[in-house]
Amino acid sequence: MRKLITGMKVSLDGKIEGAEGMADWVQAWSEDYGLMPQLDACVLGAGMYPGYERYWTAIRNEPDKPAWITGSAPTPAEIDWARFVARTPHYVLSSTLASAEWPNTRFVRGLGEIADLKKQPGKDIYLIGGARTAASLINAGLVDELRLLVYPLIAGTGKALFATADRRRGLELCETRQLPDGRVSLIYAIDTTAGASG
Numbered sequence: 001m002r003k004l005i006t007g008m009k010v011s012l013d014g015k016i017e018g019a020e021g022m023a024d025w026v027q028a029w030s031e032d033y034g035l036m037p038q039l040d041a042c043v044l045g046a047g048m049y050p051g052y053e054r055y056w057t058a059i060r061n062e063p064d065k066p067a068w069i070t071g072s073a074p075t076p077a078e079i080d081w082a083r084f085v086a087r088t089p090h091y092v093l094s095s096t097l098a099s100a101e102w103p104n105t106r107f108v109r110g111l112g113e114i115a116d117l118k119k120q121p122g123k124d125i126y127l128i129g130g131a132r133t134a135a136s137l138i139n140a141g142l143v144d145e146l147r148l149l150v151y152p153l154i155a156g157t158g159k160a161l162f163a164t165a166d167r168r169r170g171l172e173l174c175e176t177r178q179l180p181d182g183r184v185s186l187i188y189a190i191d192t193t194a195g196a197s198g
């Protein structure tokens with residue numbers, strides 16, 4: 001079965017978004033978890049999809065211009081990701097959105113469709129976010145692996161990745177790496193069995 005893997009850039013206090021509605025500690029929104037070669041599909045929530053589509057379309061079309069979220073020129077890794085998303089199916093969880101600019105985007109109305117997607121042949125699937133979608137898929141036992149880039153700050157107010165976690169789940173630490181600028185990369189396998197403890 002294909003794995004569903006999520007990657008998040010979090011503050012030490014587990015926030016994926018700061019007080020202003022942005023994770024302004026993130027300098028680039030590239031896929032920095034080393035996943036790209038093992039992926040052939042992406043899943044994300046309706047909350048972040050419109051901004052995500054706009055962000056990566058702009059980088060693909062105008063790679064020399066500052067990106068609208070970071071205000072900086074896109075990095076080479078961001079340009080790679082903009083190319084990757086243009087050829088990769090995206091599945092957007094939503095009960096409200098019905099249209100997208102990208103021809104490779106499909107709308108998914110419930111978690112059963114994500115479970116079915118995992119059973120289809122293919123490479124692994126990247127769960128991009130946001131917080132509510134990642135939490136609901138982890139709660140449903142559908143997420144196999146969690147990759148965190150932990151930034152060296154306490155964000156304080158903001159949206160917490162695990163704010164709505166509804167049960168205890170065991171994690172198996174698979175890898176830790178210290179990165180430049182005080183960041184730490186953590187990879188955990190998630191116990192997907194219902195009611196798991198750890």
Ligand SMILES: NC(=O)c1ccc[n+]([C@@H]2O[C@H](COP(=O)([O-])OP(=O)(O)OC[C@H]3O[C@@H](n4cnc5c(N)ncnc54)[C@H](OP(=O)(O)O)[C@@H]3O)[C@@H](O)[C@H]2O)c1
Pocket residue numbers: 007008009010015016017021022023044045046047048049093094095096097109110111128129130131132133134136137
């Ligand atoms: N720090 C990071 O690495 C990182 C990564 C990704 C995102 N983010 C941040 O996350 C924020 C967006 O997160 P968010 O929590 O506001 O929104 P979100 O998770 O992107 O989207 C939530 C929406 O997705 C749909 N949805 C989610 N779960 C569903 C389910 N089980 N069944 C059916 N539909 C479901 C619903 O849309 P409908 O109302 O249409 O049904 C729900 O309102 C952004 O600010 C972004 O910057 C941060």
